[in-house]
């Protein structure tokens with residue numbers, strides 16, 4: 036059993052009912068585990084949603100979490116995997132300050148390098164959209180910070196599919 | 199035809215076969231009470247919502263059927279919390295109905311509004327809040343199904359008062375409103391049964407550990423058959439008491455922190471451990487890593503989340519205990535001849551003998567905890583009696599000395615250890631089994647937490663017997679301070695207050711204070727014939743301590759069989 040904590044994805048197919056997120060997150064919270072990212076979205080079936088959590092835990096803890104979450108009556112199925120074994124992507128929208136000379140150009144070049152898109156240009160700000168592996172997104176954000184100050188940032192949290 | 203939500207609730211309860219409800223009314227459940235007025239469901243008025251929940255729990259544990267309780271919104275609902283947590287920890291099917299403020303008032307800090315679902319989500323199997331009268335039949339069907347199937351547990355339905363009043367065309371169906379829940383027991387992997395049978399047939403020193411799941415599953419007959427086939431001794435958890443008759447030669451009694459020392463030693467010496475319907479609580483196993491260290495461990499449990507939670511096992515079998523045991527028995531019958539295992543049987547007998555030698559036999563007629571409980575063994579007929587307990591020393595003496603001879607005859611708060619559980623649980627058990635003698639063996643501290651429901655017992659005509667092992671202290675805490683905190687006693691002296699005989703009389707119950715075993719026997723015989731509840735105040739020394747004991751965090755073999763000489 037792998038005792039090392041690492042980023043793992045917990046994917047749950049759930050009934051769209053009030054309280055399901057609360058019940059599941061309370062099972063995780065009880066053990067003092069922080070949820071690093073959450074995304075909830077519709078599936079192809081009406082009334083059924085998919086919830087994706089990112090947590091940093093070891094394998095044994097994850098196995099326990101999965102079994103306890105499986106028991107929740109509104110949870111239809113649960114799966115988990117270390118994030119490195121998955122096809123996973125994250126979206127981020129970054130609004131950066133470009134009031135000083137050269138910043139706009141530097142950001143444009145950086146965006147190009149990361150395959151990110153400029154989605155809005157204002158007099159003093161630039162908004163960039165990036166889609167990529169969660170660590171790529173993090174790297175990009177760090178590099179933006181080297182160039183200028185980030186005014187606002189929205190990350191979707193990872194979404195994932197098995198390979 | 200238009201009917202009200204409240205009428206639909208009562209109809210739904212009747213469809214679930216509910217005959218009795220324990221409750222306390224209030225503004226937010228008045229429509230429901232008004233509908234109960236016209237129904238033949240018996241309503242038992244409690245004096246505190248915690249007790250109402252414990253009564254429903256006691257009813258459920260004694261009968262195996264869901265117990266139902268009602269509380270109003272706000273403080274009524276929050277008073278249920280301890281009762282629900284108690285039922286949750288011990289897997290008891292309680293259905294709690296709470297009033298709630300009207301839908302349009304929710305979230306506005308309305309008078310007596312409490313977010314009860316927010317509060318009890320972690321201590322219930324599931325919760326519902328009604329959003330319309332139309333959904334009532336489905337919600338109730340689903341709630342009772344969830345509470346009573348698979349691993350049972352408490353379910354709460356929060357009922358906004360305007361939904362209870364709402365008039366609607368309501369269709370009654372048996373349809374469930376839940377997709378992620380399978381009420382049927384899990385499918386059993388037959389390869390695992392084969393493997394288990396092989397291992398058990400080959401075992402030199404097999405030991406069975408039977409837990410509360412055996413009782414919940416109704417698998418006591420199968421357990422006995424299997425134990426006899428294998429000539430395997432059976433130890434139980436606290437919750438497993440009664441899963442095998444405790445006067446059977448193969449039954450070792452309870453294992454664990456306060457278990458029989460020889461049951462603990464058997465766990466150390468066995469080569470195969472078959473654990474059935476137990477969650478390997480720390481009180482049963484001692485230090486997890488040391489538990490039955492050398493043994494091949496087979497774990498049968500209906501809840502896959504229990505597998506490898508506390509103790510790593512070699513062969514997990516997820517399934518209903520009764521079904522698994524039946525398959526195992528069938529598989530074992532194919533073996534030509536099962537080993538007699540005389541050597542192991544003799545070894546266990548030797549361990550037992552050595553232990554019993556060490557225990558001083560009581561002389562004379564002094565009132566000591568063990569002698570009081572052994573007297574109850576003599577007077578209470580198997581199959582016709584139920585014992586409940588408080589929490590603490592009284593509970594552990596009951597676990598050690600009371601012989602549970604049938605399932606569902608020993609009812610105790612094991613997982614949460616809720617002081618005050620014993621008496622209301624006894625009332626609930628008596629309502630479920632009016633023909634049985636129900637005795638609550640309690641502590642003075644525990645009984646004081648819920649004694650106000652003596653009023654319920656007297657006014658509703660629910661006669662039980664309360665035997666208080668009165669050491670005028672919070673005995674178990676005192677014992678820990680004695681053994682682990684150098685006898686620096688603090689906050690444990692109850693100072694002999696109140697006078698329990700007078701207290702009983704004040705409620706219109708009987709009260710007695712016998713001075714010897716002979717007087718106690720007389721008092722008990724009288725109490726069994728008495729038509730009101732009898733409180734028997736048995737004064738014992740605060741210096742009585744519970745042994746054996748495994749100190750917290752230690753392994754089972756470190757059991758102190760007797761008082762350490764110091």
Ligand SMILES: Cc1cc2nc3c(=O)[nH]c(=O)nc-3n(C[C@H](O)[C@H](O)[C@H](O)COP(=O)(O)OP(=O)(O)OC[C@H]3O[C@@H](n4cnc5c(N)ncnc54)[C@H](O)[C@@H]3O)c2cc1C
Nearest residue numbers: 409410411415436437454455456475477500519612613615
């Ligand atoms: C002061 C004090 C001292 C205590 N000392 C001890 C002690 O010395 N020894 C001891 O054992 N306990 C002791 N306890 C009790 C302890 O805290 C636990 O409550 C108890 O050990 C749990 O029993 P259990 O493992 O049988 O599980 P339970 O809590 O009864 O749980 C039942 C198990 O069976 C499973 N199950 C349910 N239905 C089925 C089914 N149909 N088929 C198969 N499986 C099913 C469940 O999933 C669960 O795993 C003590 C408690 C107190 C308050």
Ligand SMILES: Cc1ncc(C[n+]2csc(CCOP(=O)(O)OP(=O)(O)O)c2C)c(N)n1
Nearest residue numbers: 590591592615617641642643644672673674
């Ligand atoms: C509600 C609650 N509060 C506190 C405790 C902690 N506790 C465990 S045993 C005990 C003492 C019990 O005293 P009593 O009921 O008189 O029983 P005794 O041990 O003396 O038999 C206490 C305070 C508890 N288990 N439950």
